[in-house]
Amino acid sequence: METEELLLNMGPVHPSTHGVLRFKLRMDGEIIKECNIVMGYLHRGTEKLGEMKTYLQFTPYTDRLDYISAFPNNYAYAKAIEELAGIEVPLRAEYIRVLTMELNRIINHLVFMGSLLMDLGAATMIMWGFREREKALQLFEMLCGARMTFNYIKPGGVRDDLPDGFIPKLNEFLKDMEKRIDDYEQLINENEIFLMRMKNIGVISAQEAINYGLTGPALRGSGVSYDIRKLEPYSIYPDLDFKVCVQSEGDSFARYMVRVDEMRESLHILRQVVDTMPEAKIVAQAKYGIAPMTGMPSAVSTYFPRIFAPPAGEVYSRIEAPKGELGFYIVSDGTTKPYRVKIRSPSFCNLTAIPRMVVGLKIPDLIAAFGTIDVVLGDVDR
Amino acid sequence: MDPVTIDTTKIKPAKKKPETALEKLEDTGLINTVLAAKEREGLILFSTVDQIINWARLSSLWPVTSGLACCAIEMMAVAMAHHDIARFGMEIFRASPRQADLMFVAGTVTKKMAPRVKQLYEMMPEPKWVIAVGACASTGGPYHESYAVLKGVDLIIPVDVYIPGCPPRPEAWLYGVIQLREKIKNEGYGAKWGLNK
Numbered sequence: 364m365e366t367e368e369l370l371l372n373m374g375p376v377h378p379s380t381h382g383v384l385r386f387k388l389r390m391d392g393e394i395i396k397e398c399n400i401v402m403g404y405l406h407r408g409t410e411k412l413g414e415m416k417t418y419l420q421f422t423p424y425t426d427r428l429d430y431i432s433a434f435p436n437n438y439a440y441a442k443a444i445e446e447l448a449g450i451e452v453p454l455r456a457e458y459i460r461v462l463t464m465e466l467n468r469i470i471n472h473l474v475f476m477g478s479l480l481m482d483l484g485a486a487t488m489i490m491w492g493f494r495e496r497e498k499a500l501q502l503f504e505m506l507c508g509a510r511m512t513f514n515y516i517k518p519g520g521v522r523d524d525l526p527d528g529f530i531p532k533l534n535e536f537l538k539d540m541e542k543r544i545d546d547y548e549q550l551i552n553e554n555e556i557f558l559m560r561m562k563n564i565g566v567i568s569a570q571e572a573i574n575y576g577l578t579g580p581a582l583r584g585s586g587v588s589y590d591i592r593k594l595e596p597y598s599i600y601p602d603l604d605f606k607v608c609v610q611s612e613g614d615s616f617a618r619y620m621v622r623v624d625e626m627r628e629s630l631h632i633l634r635q636v637v638d639t640m641p642e643a644k645i646v647a648q649a650k651y652g653i654a655p656m657t658g659m660p661s662a663v664s665t666y667f668p669r670i671f672a673p674p675a676g677e678v679y680s681r682i683e684a685p686k687g688e689l690g691f692y693i694v695s696d697g698t699t700k701p702y703r704v705k706i707r708s709p710s711f712c713n714l715t716a717i718p719r720m721v722v723g724l725k726i727p728d729l730i731a732a733f734g735t736i737d738v739v740l741g742d743v744d745r
Numbered sequence: 746m747d748p749v750t751i752d753t754t755k756i757k758p759a760k761k762k763p764e765t766a767l768e769k770l771e772d773t774g775l776i777n778t779v780l781a782a783k784e785r786e787g788l789i790l791f792s793t794v795d796q797i798i799n800w801a802r803l804s805s806l807w808p809v810t811s812g813l814a815c816c817a818i819e820m821m822a823v824a825m826a827h828h829d830i831a832r833f834g835m836e837i838f839r840a841s842p843r844q845a846d847l848m849f850v851a852g853t854v855t856k857k858m859a860p861r862v863k864q865l866y867e868m869m870p871e872p873k874w875v876i877a878v879g880a881c882a883s884t885g886g887p888y889h890e891s892y893a894v895l896k897g898v899d900l901i902i903p904v905d906v907y908i909p910g911c912p913p914r915p916e917a918w919l920y921g922v923i924q925l926r927e928k929i930k931n932e933g934y935g936a937k938w939g940l941n942k
Contacts, residue, residue, distance in 0.1 A: 375858065375861055378840045382814070382817065383858055405814055405858070406857065407855060412888070412890065489825065490825055493821065494826055496822075511912055
């Protein structure tokens, strides 16, 4: 029986598009013939704002790119400026940075698991995931007073040292979290409905994944061992013992499993960081500071100038954010404001593979495949 | 020292603790009841139309699921077990605006999204309320200078309660919800429809 082709709009207000994304689907009955992605509903002009703000003023905007994991965004921007201006960072600050970033990776994957299962129609996981997330957010509140948008990692160091009682509370969380991950796996991994929804859905081969520019767990789910923490080591990652989690199948389930394994690896990293953290001064002195402090109490430190001008030049600096490769390309013309800030966001690049993945599948499979790519619209539209 | 005399007639009797369901209802202050006609084993409730309708409306506000940006993650946190918006009868987030009577504008409203937000509001049946959550939805917030962002959602739709913050903490969010409930409690049914003018 022949059916008429139907043009179906999904979004921009749809509970499963994780924000304001729109799919334009050409349907043959229930089968997706063509999928077009319409984005830009959350385009806030972040990159242009980067040219209007001084270097330090732009840090809060990086929080709001990928708002589920803001610490890696802070760090990627700070790292770019440090490379541009030649700022050295004290060792303890690097330890605190890695600590916050790995904690943020766990939170990101918790929200991923929760929202994925929610989209598939299982409400338990989001309750469990947000329960643990709330505990981690309490740690972040101790650290900087904010729950989501931290503005904590600054060029040259971090804003404050760890508060009293942070490490014991963190250890408690780590101990608790290990059991919880087992619980999650017990709940989800062998659920028959879940497996049917995830296995062999949204398959993408290693070659295609590379061609589409996928990074992060989405690429590692296709069997490519690509992790910037290993390939282009930064911060203290060379000193840490961790493995890159890879699954070879390339389907939705593989991408899900990569993230579960990564949560365990992050716990492993966090334990090492806690054990080996040194005592030292937090904020480094910037080499190229031009404007002196004007008597106002600084949020950064007395050592670091509020307004400074790195030498003219350009830099591309990238890190392994929870969602993939996050890069900042900054051009400086020697003034106190950047000439250009370009953000290479993982969600945007990963999203482009969706139309390739879902042709020939049904709409519920689009939800499953899209959920395992794990995009955040703030990161896509910038 | 002079003995202190206490005028016992001026001491008010302690308020009786409400026991029956009807007394508890009266204790909320929302509905005035009179235990009357006991011989007939019947009850007569005295109240105003406003009070009854407002009580019914504020007790189960159903929000529409429309997260726009960062604040939407806090919206999820508010709905989850720790902060538990179900205490206010609001845990049923409806995906369709046709079934909702409250809209959280949670996040940055861009110029591209603004017509969709307005349409969403217009699709909601009366009575309907709007809470602008966060700095972006209230004024544009940190993106006030951006070329792509609407400077406050109140430029396109009427807003009842503004919750400041970037993003607001869940506690602030719940405080905003309570403020809206107070507002609804004092709403005149006649005033809403222009009957008492």
